[in-house]
Amino acid sequence: MNGTPTLVVIGAGPRGTGLIERIAANVPDMYEGCPLDIHVVDPYPPGGGRIWRHDQSPLLWMNSMAQDVTMFTDDTVQQEGPVRPGPALHAWAADIRDGRLALPDGTGVEAGLLAEIKALDGSDFPSRRLQSVYLRWVYEQAVAALPKGITVHWHRRTAVRVAGPREGRQSVWLEGDDRPLLADLVVLAVGHLDAEPEPEHVELAGFAARHGLVHLPPDFTADTDLTRLPAGEPVIVRGFGLAFVDLMVLLTEGRGGRYENGEYVPSGREPVLHIGSRRGVPYHSKIGYAWQGERPPLPRFLGPDLTEALLKTDEPVDFRRDVWPHVDKELGHAHYHRLFTAHPERTTAGWPDFEARYTAADPAGPELRALVAAAVPDPADRLDLEALDHPLEGVRYPSYDALQQGLRDYITADVERRHDPDHSPDLAVFLGLLSAYGQLIRLGDIGGWWHGFFSHLASGPPGPRLHQLLALSRAGVVRFLGAGTIVEADERHGVFRAGSATVPGQRIEARALVEARLPDPSLERTRSPLLRRLYEDGVAATGTGLLRVDADDGRILGRDGRPHPRRFALGPFTTARAGGAFTRPRTGGPAFRQNDATARTALAFLRNLARSGVPRCA
DSSP states (O other): OOSOOEEEEEOOSHHHHHHHHHHHHHHHHHTTTOOEEEEEEOSSOTTTTTTTOSSSOTTOBOSSOGGGOBSSOOTTSOOSSOOOOOOOHHHHHHHHHTTSSOOOTTOOOOHHHHHHHHHOOTTSOOBHHHHHHHHHHHHHHHHHTSOTTEEEEEEOSOEEEEEOOTTSOEEEEETTOSSOEEESEEEEOOOSOOBOOOHHHHHHHHHHHHHTOEEEOSOOGGGSOGGGSOTTOEEEEEOOSHHHHHHHHHHTGGGTOEEETTEEEOOSOOOEEEEEOSSOSOOOOOOOSOOOSOOOOSSSSSSHHHHHHHHTOSSOOOIIIIIHHHHHHHHHHHHHHHHHHHOGGGOSSOHHHHHHHHHHSOTTSHHHHHHHHHHOOOGGGSOOHHHHHOTTTTOOOSSHHHHHHHHHHHHHHHHHHHTOGGGTHHHHHHHHHHHHHHHHGGGOOOOHHHHHHHHHHHSOOOHHHHHHHHHHHHTTSEEEEESSOEEEEETTTTEEEEEOSSSTTOOEEESEEEEOSOOOOOTTTBOOHHHHHHHHTTBOBOTTOOBOBOTTTOEEEBTTSOEEEEEEEOSTTBTTOOSSSSBOTTSOOHHHHHHHHHHHHHHHHHHHHHHHHOGGGO
16 A cells, blocks of 8 residues: 555545544544544534534524533443543533633634523523534534544535545546546434425426426425515415424524514514425424433343344335334333323332233224223323324314314413423333334334434423414414325416315415425435445445445445445435434433544544555554
8 A cells, every 4th residue: 555544535524424433432442553544525514514503593503402412422322432522512601611622723713602502501592603603613522532643624515525446545526627636434423414406396386387486396405495485475384393493493583573571572583384294293393301310221121132133134124014013112111210200199000910901902903902901091101003193094174263272272282291301101102112213223224204203202492482383373473284295286377275184175276385304315316426426336225225334333325235345324324224313411322432433434444455565553
């Protein structure tokens, strides 16, 4: 080998930053004394990358409390590398406030953001701009921890192609550069992907162009041109997840509206948002209290032995048949463990007897339902995953006006319950969901339903955002459409029409339609020239378009099933995507485990190269 070993990391957001942190943690044991050049490629500043960049509206929040966000491993993470403790977001802010830590260089923290850092409490939902400062600090700390001889170079460019033989150096081409970076290893950590429109959206865009309407396809809300939505006009919004929350904020407070004493005071520049989706309701509120007492034993019915057994079967894994019964039983066990141990006065049996009978019961059989009904008298204390997933199933209203109060009552009840520790089994289910997601990563792409179900129960908006939604509904700025929302393009009248199963036979019309969701991560439709060319060159993709990677170390798989020895990928566009953008402290952190495994595999490979060309590495 001639020259210094070289690693190129494409993507400088949280996953790229997390990988650098794990490299720094593992170098003393695996790479001490050896030189290495690390090239980080991203058009956005390292740490936050595109999604968590500083340059976005201060009105946009994180979806997690500050105490629930960390970039550092702990002893709950199942990894081979060492734990390097570091502060969670709220502790970091306290250290900044008290002068124990300094802000990262060159972030240009303005007075308003500095005031937010100094006032931040663990139960606050920070702005995304504040998170960008934390991420930049983490990146700088990781780079500073690298020993002499390992250098990091940031290229403010977009990577457009990776080429090279399996057994040789890779060429990484950057937009606007005539010569490529030469790399011994390449790690793709590009985060969420832009995508070409789906066929339905192509048709809707054409319809909108013919009639002078507005159609906004799936996109990152912070990057969408919302000036096209006129004040006072009805807008149909399809999608009730977190992208809608951002849309709601930017079209209300972002246009000068404000909240006073729990009510919304319009600016007069807002459109009227008619919001619907398949479920017809927002994601369940974030839980607003901390865990106290004994944690549920996790994993219990969905652990590594089960996932390994499923991976060894000759037939393809069917999620509903092979996996869901175990998820159902795992979540139920977590729920009832908490109910029986923390609220025994609301049960009629002892936990050991109930657990033994629960363990033996078929999760889909009548004996389990009978067991729960006898031991848990109040239906509100029983876990009904179907009702949680589809709360409007079979519900009908005579008019959209009648639906509005019904949805406000539902949202109010949800927020109250999710902030009431008397319903702490809900938090146990949340912990069960995190455990299940971590186990199911090994199975790869198990379809979009599971991710949607997980997000609906575990990744909902902060309670204060739902209080804002209620105020907007009372002010008439937001109107609910209901479940099973359908959208039609009326060529005769040149308008969009929307209706739902919840209000049969009625429609509303509008001259604007917004698809409030992120683009699906699909290699077939991605706008990333880098991933598109890799797909054309033969990397493997699942039926839903995710990039196939080795579950153990993140190496990219070819269509022949072989892992590429010099290419890795981490993030939501892969079959090893984690359950959320960030990890709660002391929850195991599957993303941390993946970062560590990739870092260790990469360092072992690079050390072997270095030994052949650098005498002091031998």
